[in-house]
Amino acid sequence: MTQVISRVDDLRAALTGSVVTPDDPGYDEARQVWNGDIDRRPAVIAYCATAEDVAAAVTFARDASLEISVRSGGAHSTAGLSVGDAGIVIDLGRLSEITVDPARRRATVGGGALQRDIDAATQAHGLAVPLGEIGHTGVGGIATGGGMGWLTRQHGLTCDNVLSAQVVLADGRIVRAAPDENPDLYWAIRGGGGNFGVVTSFEFALHEVGPEVDVGMFFYGMDRAADALRLAREVIPDLPPDVSFEVVGLSAPPAPFVPEEHHSRLVLALAAVGFGAEPHHRELLERLRAALPPLFEMVSPMPYAALQQMFDDAFPRGTHCYEKALYLEEFTDAAIDVAVERITATVSPMSCTFFYVLSGAYGASAEEDTAFGGGRTPRMQVFILGMTPEADGLTAERAWVRGFYDALAPHAMGKGGYVNGILPDDVHRLPATYGTKYPRLARIKAAYDPDNLFHRNANIPPAP
Numbered sequence: 480m481t482q483v484i485s486r487v488d489d490l491r492a493a494l495t496g497s498v499v500t501p502d503d504p505g506y507d508e509a510r511q512v513w514n515g516d517i518d519r520r521p522a523v524i525a526y527c528a529t530a531e532d533v534a535a536a537v538t539f540a541r542d543a544s545l546e547i548s549v550r551s552g553g554a555h556s557t558a559g560l561s562v563g564d565a566g567i568v569i570d571l572g573r574l575s576e577i578t579v580d581p582a583r584r585r586a587t588v589g590g591g592a593l594q595r596d597i598d599a600a601t602q603a604h605g606l607a608v609p610l611g612e613i614g615h616t617g618v619g620g621i622a623t624g625g626g627m628g629w630l631t632r633q634h635g636l637t638c639d640n641v642l643s644a645q646v647v648l649a650d651g652r653i654v655r656a657a658p659d660e661n662p663d664l665y666w667a668i669r670g671g672g673g674n675f676g677v678v679t680s681f682e683f684a685l686h687e688v689g690p691e692v693d694v695g696m697f698f699y700g701m702d703r704a705a706d707a708l709r710l711a712r713e714v715i716p717d718l719p720p721d722v723s724f725e726v727v728g729l730s731a732p733p734a735p736f737v738p739e740e741h742h743s744r745l746v747l748a749l750a751a752v753g754f755g756a757e758p759h760h761r762e763l764l765e766r767l768r769a770a771l772p773p774l775f776e777m778v779s780p781m782p783y784a785a786l787q788q789m790f791d792d793a794f795p796r797g798t799h800c801y802e803k804a805l806y807l808e809e810f811t812d813a814a815i816d817v818a819v820e821r822i823t824a825t826v827s828p829m830s831c832t833f834f835y836v837l838s839g840a841y842g843a844s845a846e847e848d849t850a851f852g853g854g855r856t857p858r859m860q861v862f863i864l865g866m867t868p869e870a871d872g873l874t875a876e877r878a879w880v881r882g883f884y885d886a887l888a889p890h891a892m893g894k895g896g897y898v899n900g901i902l903p904d905d906v907h908r909l910p911a912t913y914g915t916k917y918p919r920l921a922r923i924k925a926a927y928d929p930d931n932l933f934h935r936n937a938n939i940p941p942a943p
């Protein structure tokens with residue numbers, strides 16, 4: 480039996496965490512999310528410190544007919560899904576406890592924890608869970624939507640490594656989702672996004688990683704970008720299992736390894752990370768260097784935890800951002816022509832394009848094992864990110880992102896995409912993203928959230 484809480488003061492009294500409203504000091508800071516372009520004014524921000532707090536906040540929202548946004552510590556949704564106007568933000572930033580059991584190779588992680596804190600806690604034992612590549616991303620969004628990063632080729636997606644979870648449902652109940660308990664919910668939260676409830680803690684499988692890994696990044700001027708992409712096409716199919724690979728189009732940062740004359744110059748990077756003791760990584764770098772000598776390079780061992788934060792400063796909180804994402808099977812000649820032309824046309828020095836190579840252990844999970852949207856055959860995840868420090872520049876970036884996406888889309892794998900890169904203007908791509916899983920997800924949604932209380936996400940409406 481859940482308690483009726485219809486006044487903010489009652490909610491305040493019910494939470495061990497705290498509540499911020501427009502009348503409270505700190506409101507303007509509390510309503511911000513990572514994307515500085517999102518400027519929304521929620522009626523209530525509930526900082527939840529326990530699963531019971533989350534249950535109370537969900538009940539309050541339902542009773543007071545407030546639209547719910549769920550926000551983890553990262554608040555990285557570029558669409559601003561984790562904050563809405565006039566509704567309630569259920570903030571999970573205080574649900575950030577991380578417990579590592581090295582003997583059983585498991586970690587229990589609060590639903591609002593940050594990736595960098597998970598990496599720090601697990602790396603203290605030489606272990607890791609596959610996550611994304613920016614340390615200030617929250618686990619809640621990444622683990623429920625998929626989760627791709629440097630470890631995907633070795634150990635799969637973040638969602639593939641969820642062993643169980645604690646979930647607060649739309650009716651306020653706190654339940655466990657695991658293979659032996661609410662198995663349909665367990666399946667759906669691993670890829671189906673935030674549709675089914677609020678995950679207050681995840682239990683993850685851990686793997687031995689590092690603590691040092693071998694990093695190699697080769698940078699080419701845009702005049703050699705087509706050659707570099709053809710070289711990437713050549714090496715990607717026979718990458719050794721202990722090496723991850725990525726292609727990035729970016730403006731060269733003023734980092735110590737970048738010669739001064741190349742600072743801010745548009746470049747194409749081929750990046751490889753070696754996780755094994757075998758010389759596979761070194762051999763790959765030798766092959767790349769011999770085939771196409773780079774303009775400059777950065778080759779060094781480094782702690783895995785440092786690799787996981789290497790790009791953090793390039794994505795500061797408050798950045799104005801617009802993005803689109805798609806899957807590409809390979810660098811065909813036509814795709815290379817588009818990539819070179821559009822990367823060369825990048826406007827803002829902050830904007831960039833990532834091609835994550837998804838193969839190896841990415842394909843170890845069977846298609847039906849999780850709800851993850853996107854097939855498990857080898858592919859690349861393309862993130863086209865338009866970013867500026869000021870609001871003014873975003874119109875041009877948005878046009879660049881859309882133009883790039885429209886030109887690349889005819890060469891993409893189907894019309895779907897990664898749910899964590901799908902913005903509201905792309906929500907029509909969700910049925911194609913999930914394919915035959917979509918009706919099953921809609922049925923599970925109907926069972927757990929028949930009124931679509933949790934709809935500020937890549938939304939799957941409940942089946943009738």
Ligand SMILES: Cc1cc2nc3c(=O)[nH]c(=O)nc-3n(C[C@H](O)[C@H](O)[C@H](O)COP(=O)(O)OP(=O)(O)OC[C@H]3O[C@@H](n4cnc5c(N)ncnc54)[C@H](O)[C@@H]3O)c2cc1C
Binds near residue numbers: 561624
């Ligand atoms: C700079 C940047 C870098 C990125 N890098 C990567 C990357 O390397 N790999 C990758 O796979 N993706 C990456 N992404 C995309 C990222 O996966 C999504 O933006 C993800 O939603 C972020 O999660 P969050 O918890 O920080 O976001 P939030 O904005 O806090 O949440 C986004 C949505 O996720 C859902 N959600 C969040 N927490 C929970 C929870 N505990 N329970 C249920 N639902 C929840 C809610 O629907 C919420 O609206 C990146 C995004 C950005 C902006």
